[in-house]
Amino acid sequence: MNLAHKLKDPVFKTISEVAHNEGLETYVVGGYVRDILLKRPSKDIDFVCVGSGIELAKAVKKSLGGQYPLSVFKNFGTAMIKTDDLELEFVGARKESYQRDSRKPIVENGTLEDDQNRRDFAINAMAISLNKDSYGELVDPFGGVEDLKEKLIKTPLDPKTTFSDDPLRMMRAIRFASQLKFDIDADTFQGIIDMKDRIKIISQERIIVELNKIILSDEPSYGFKLLFYCGLLKEVFPELVALQGVDSIEDKSHKDNFYHTLQVLDNISQNTDSLWLRWAAIMHDIAKPATKRFNKKVGWTFHGHEDKGARMTPGIFRRLKLPMGESMRYVQKLVKLHLRPIALVKDEITDSAVRRLLFEAGDDIDDLMMLCRADITSKNNNKVKRYLQNFDKVESRMVAVEEKDKVRNFQPVITGQMIMSTFGLKPGKTIGDIKEALKEAVLEGKIRNEFDQAHEYMLELGREHGLNVVKPLR
Incomplete structure (x- = not known):
């Protein structure tokens, strides 16, 4: 040729x-x-x-x-x-x-x-x-030409020789299969199974490059399933493997959270190329094994898995050699908040609850809602449709509340310096208490984040603390 x-x-x-x-x-x-x-x-x-x-x-x-x-x-x-x-x-x-x-x-x-x-x-x-x-x-x-026609990943030499020489090639085989939507030759895949332990000699920095490329492929669940079936996933990301499996007691079962997570990852990948939003999908239920409990009345529960997952995120990122700065904090925030919009769907939506979510999510609110939509994986189409319609209502309410109250990323108009100057205080706990009360008043809708209302409320809080005005702001 x-x-x-x-x-x-x-x-x-x-x-x-x-x-x-x-x-x-x-x-x-x-x-x-x-x-x-x-x-x-x-x-x-x-x-x-x-x-x-x-x-x-x-x-x-x-x-x-x-x-x-x-x-x-x-x-x-x-x-x-x-x-x-x-x-x-x-x-x-x-x-x-x-x-x-x-x-x-x-x-x-x-x-x-x-x-x-x-x-x-x-x-x-x-x-x-x-x-x-x-x-x-x-x-x-x-x-190689024939393998391309057959959409096949195959080592040129005996797989054990190829993978022993550089064990990262096992990750690369799965990465290419995921990116190209190819199969892995049976002998080559068996070679990965046999040699998986040798991945331990590879630096985490090299491993995470390949893992991130799998995550960024069009249908990342395919790569993760290959990693799972050959045993490599347990070697490089055991917390994700821990999600796999279904427990049953008294005819009550929970869903397989590993396959659910992969479905959420695929769902969100249809709408974003953001590596870190995809990581948020991977991590959103990561603490379910640690929080799993059985209750005879309600069955299986995972109370607090969002908070526990947020606390686990820095340690997992550190071990995987993922960046520990803004990207990690972004993933951590979405993990922590991923149930909040669902809670709004279940309850009657109050402006206060919407304000709090907008404030805590800030500029990441749209990404959070994308994650929540991807998290609906029920096989009951009517249930999925009902949840998504409710999310539409929540988002409409968010737009209305934000236009009215401007709480997304809001900064209080009354600063700590203003509080200290007004009451003649030095830095201390009282300043923090008054600032927190002012923030809560805005989020609860008691006052608007405007100077006149906030100033009057500050003076009221000062009286409650037994403080006297020593230097009026105006």
């Missing part, structure tokens, strides 16, 4: 000319070749040459006029050129051998065949020649 007509960018001809002049046998390899055949866009192009990839990159940079930056990674024997819209990576062909207890290979110079042998999957082991006498010819020693 000749794919010269697929190499449309002029950079391929340039590199072919440079490689010929340098006497370097050179190929396009890996993901770019796969994506050409899948007709997927790709801006990252890997080149392998029999010789020094760094020297080839230097010569290519010069041929391109020298205006593009060149990054050299001597420890890895690689170099990268970033053009206006492409990332070109160059490496010398190599063969690798591993010792049993190490993930670091012994690397030697090799042939194209050696380089293809060390690739993770057959669909990523294809190469296109840039050599003058065979320009555009596809080199496909492991049947």
Whole structure:
């Protein structure tokens, strides 16, 4: 098969000319070749040459006029050129051998065949020649084209060899299956089952990159089910596995919260590409195993799982090496609040309850409502329709209350400094008590967050605390 007509960018001809002049046998390899055949866009192009990839990159940079930056990674024997819209990576062909207890290979110079042998999957082991006498010819020693037709992920060598060499490839197999909607070859999947314990030698930083890519796929539940069935999920995210299963006592059962969580994740993924909103879907019921109780009258309960889940979130993020700043706090907030709109649906909606939810959710209220809608997974279509219609009512009420009271992210018009100045107080508990009472009065609708009403209420609170005005605000 000749794919010269697929190499449309002029950079391929340039590199072919440079490689010929340098006497370097050179190929396009890996993901770019796969994506050409899948007709997927790709801006990252890997080149392998029999010789020094760094020297080839230097010569290519010069041929391109020298205006593009060149990054050299001597420890890895690689170099990268970033053009206006492409990332070109160059490496010398190599063969690798591993010792049993190490993930670091012994690397030697090799042939194209050696380089293809060390690739993770057959669909990523294809190469296109840039050599003058065979320009555009596809080199496909492991049947990658056929695997693409069959939508199959398969290792080029024995799966145990491939996964032992770099156990992260087990995560990558599932990631590619999830992204491409491919199956995993039976022997390859069995290899993952057999080698799953070896994932322990991989750094958490590398694992979370693959997990996040699974989460960002179109139907992430597929990847999570594969992770679950092969046993990798228990190794990397045991809290999620703990959700799986159904307990029954006296003919009373609860739903399988693992599969429910995956359904919520798929539901929300239809409406957002936000990684952190998808993480909120994953985490929303994470504390149900810890809060599960059986009551003879009502059956199974999970009281307080939203608060417990919010408290668990920082520890899980820290262990998984997810960012501990704003993203974690966002997920934590949505986990904590995810039952609140449902409670509003069940009860008669009061302005006070709506104000509190708007205040606590702030700018994340729309994301919270998206999570709540995704959380309705009943198989009873009438029940789902009824819940969603009730959410419509809640959202309409939110709009009305926000227009009237402006409580989303509101800042009290009376500050702590004003309170101290009015009553001649130093910082202390009384200031906090008055500020909290002012906030509560706004949320309860006793006063509007306007200066005149808030000032009058502050003076009333001061009298209740036995305080005298020493410096009026006006």
